[in-house]
Amino acid sequence: MTENILSVEHLSFQYDEQPVLKDINLSIQKGEFAGLIGPNGSGKTTLIKLILGLEKIQTGQIHLFGTPLEKFKQWHKIGFVSQKANTFNRGFPATVYETVAMGLTGKLGYFRFLKKKDQANVYEALSNVGMEKFAERNIGDLSGGQQQRVFIARALVSSPEFLILDEPTVGVDTDNVERFYKMLADLNQNQGITLLLISHDIGSITTHVTDLLCLNKTIHYHGNPNNYQNMTDEQKSQFYGHSMNTVTHHHS
Secondary structure (H helix, E strand, O other): OOEEEEEEEEEEEEEOEEEEEEEEEEEOOOOOEEEEEEOOOOOOOHHHHHHHHOOOOOEEEEEEOOHHHHHHHOOHHHHEEEEEEHHOOOOOOOOOHHHHHHHHHHHOOOOOOEEEEEEEHHHHHHHHOHHHHHHEEEEEHOOOHHHHHHHHHHHHHHOOEEEEOOOOOOOOHHHHHHHHHHHHHHHOOOOOOOEEEOOOOOOOOOOOOOOOEEOOOEEEEEHHHHHHOOOOOOHHHHHHHHOOOOOOOOOO
16 A cells, blocks of 8 residues: 655645635655646745644645644654755855764754764765765865755755755756756665655756646646646646746756
């Protein structure tokens, strides 16, 4: 029987009297690599905040691993990588190793020395994203793409089963975007981690995810990304809920 990692039912939300999300229904099953797209102001960030418990549900239900959100306690099962580019201080005095080790704080608590097993987990997380050779480098000395790999390692170090990434290619140069997506595919296929990737880059995301969701206040499309790619721009606009033209990406 397929396990639902995330289930959202009849979810609506508004700020003051301004509707942001309307009757959202979606599910993400164990092992999926799901992509969430939508224009600016479509409600993507609000949806993620609700899933992570950072906003209080007004109408509807969210279940994580089969448990109602208000009763869910196993947050170590969920990793989250936010939009690093807008918040990260490049002068932050920490090595790559120290940055990843911070991901164990929720599991171990503050001011706890890492045991050998914990230290091994840090290096394993770095290895999973190809950054183990940079462990002693200062995080601020790395490129945007390398930094994002480190932040993903920080999310992976507590061994999550579900990883949510919000615009992870922001600040990553074009040449490294394809390599970045291949790394995510490896985490999904070989590490068995269920992924939810939020992006505005429709051309790239539809060629990598296994399941596609189009959000613009409500879900306009939820299904196979190949079927979405084969639609005309007019059909995509109807599902996307927004006038659009598709830009084709060519990868080597």
